Amino acid sequence: MNRDSKIYIAGHRGLVGSALHRAAVRRGFTNVVVRTRAELDLRDAAAVERFFAAERPEYVFLAAAKVGGILANDTYPAEFIGDNLKIQVNVIDAAYRFGVRKLCFLGSSCVYPRLAPQPIKEDALLTGPLEPTNEWYAVAKIAGIKMCQAYARQYGFAAISLMPTNLYGPNDNFDLETSHVLPALLRKFHEARVEGRPSVTLWGTGTPRREFLHVDDLADAALWLMEHYDSPELVNVGVGEDISISELAELIRSIVGFEGAIEYDRTKPDGTPRKLLDVSKLHALGWRHRIGLREGIESTYAWYLENVANAARRSGA
Numbered sequence: 001m002n003r004d005s006k007i008y009i010a011g012h013r014g015l016v017g018s019a020l021h022r023a024a025v026r027r028g029f030t031n032v033v034v035r036t037r038a039e040l041d042l043r044d045a046a047a048v049e050r051f052f053a054a055e056r057p058e059y060v061f062l063a064a065a066k067v068g069g070i071l072a073n074d075t076y077p078a079e080f081i082g083d084n085l086k087i088q089v090n091v092i093d094a095a096y097r098f099g100v101r102k103l104c105f106l107g108s109s110c111v112y113p114r115l116a117p118q119p120i121k122e123d124a125l126l127t128g129p130l131e132p133t134n135e136w137y138a139v140a141k142i143a144g145i146k147m148c149q150a151y152a153r154q155y156g157f158a159a160i161s162l163m164p165t166n167l168y169g170p171n172d173n174f175d176l177e178t179s180h181v182l183p184a185l186l187r188k189f190h191e192a193r194v195e196g197r198p199s200v201t202l203w204g205t206g207t208p209r210r211e212f213l214h215v216d217d218l219a220d221a222a223l224w225l226m227e228h229y230d231s232p233e234l235v236n237v238g239v240g241e242d243i244s245i246s247e248l249a250e251l252i253r254s255i256v257g258f259e260g261a262i263e264y265d266r267t268k269p270d271g272t273p274r275k276l277l278d279v280s281k282l283h284a285l286g287w288r289h290r291i292g293l294r295e296g297i298e299s300t301y302a303w304y305l306e307n308v309a310n311a312a313r314r315s316g317a
Helices: 015-026 045-055 070-075 077-097 132-155 181-195 215-228 245-256 280-285 293-315
Strands: 007-010 059-062 102-106 159-164 166-168 199-203 212-214 235-237 261-265
Touching: 007 015, 015 166, 015 215, 045 077, 059 077, 059 215, 070 077, 070 132, 077 102, 077 132, 102 132, 102 215, 132 159, 159 215, 166 181, 166 215, 166 293, 181 199, 181 245, 181 293, 199 245, 212 215, 212 293, 215 235, 215 280, 235 280, 245 261, 245 293
Parallel strands: 007 059, 059 102, 102 159, 159 235, 166 212, 199 261
Antiparallel strands: none
């Protein structure tokens, strides 16, 4: 990509899209195109058609998606599969038909089987049943991967698919009803500290293990792979290390400064027992993460304080 290449970042206000936008600007790309959801509903095929016909981007990062944690997936299965399928079909097809030189599809590690051998290699895709608590989202993302591969095979369309591990960072979703585990824990411990509560109750047993990648590292990897990787075969993007939910909770409690107890509601689901990505392919290609977990959580908490907690207090909410 040249610094003046026209780059479209779909979903630039979300966790991943905003990180991609920051990274592209920081690297000196001067022709980045974005649209808000109000300006362009990617579920609307006709609207997507008009956008690509008018803008003719050369490169596309498809980071737009309906996302959420266990509760959101369980509550809104139709939206999680339907909205994501519409977005992917519309953008990938229009990108091919309007001459996009290369597309980067952002998937998710939840596409892999629930009990896939750990760490999970890219060839584990479609080798076993999915985790039931997020299968609607996972099925949609698998369809996106396969659509990219089908367009590459039949039309020679240049599309790469990246499978990030669990992400966190600035612009994350801190809504306790729809957020993922790390931002939810940050908010729970912060509010418990501020309100002087004696304890915080978390879902499940605390034993599942998860891998966490700062979203700025993912953005760096996506831009790097867009310029250095050309195969339609998917690539895992992660750190190659995981941590139990109970260990994560203790780490966040220490960062936030909450001194109360941590309790677990064992009637609630744990989700997948373990989800660690094998990132040997990514390392062999020449990219490694840079942001450590404690450093990343500390900076994310600072962002949360400034942009969510303190903003709510200033507005009187």
